[in-house]
Amino acid sequence: DQQVKQNSPSLSVQEGRISILNCDYTNSMFDYFLWYKKYPAEGPTFLISISSIKDKNEDGRFTVFLNKSAKHLSLHIVPSQPGDSAVYFCAASFGGSNYKLTFGKGTLLTVNP
């Protein structure tokens, strides 16, 4: 049973526009959520995170929103740049699991110049 779901395998946006990547989760125990970015043939790099006590966290062009009642989070990238083209993974964890991450299957973002 997939506990973290990214239902869009791919997303294409124009440079300068907003990219919105979505993620849903089913396990109500999750209390920490992260987004990772991955280029081909490289390891994932941490992008931004949010604790369940918050509903928004912002870092430069990246903002993560958390809707606990809907068990949904989203990553907004504004403005999108061609260098943002990568696979984005949503991940979730909780203390009772030693904070091991459960990942979604990823969304391939393509930002067109």
Added chain:
Amino acid sequence: DVKVTQSSRYLVKRTGEKVFLECVQDMDHENMFWYRQDPGLGLRLIYFSYDVKMKEKGDIPEGYSVSREKKERFSLILESASTNQTSMYLCASSLTQGVSFFGPGTRLTVL
């Protein structure tokens, strides 16, 4: 600066061989993890360790074992490599609560 290193970027092995993948972190992290990434399947946890000599199975431990004799080093062992273990293997480490930092990955091909 945070650093997780993996012994090889690319590896080609034959079916039935014993394969060792090594991972070293320099951040004094308690937790270390091994994942594999396959197209369309995301990152799946194979094993993790929350302390020296401690280990727990992840979601797909079959065909793998691990060793953690020192805090900074976590090894993944394929006892008898099979073609369905061809994959990208990713090591990560983290503090008890916090962000996991990943190594560059090992692309393993089993022929």
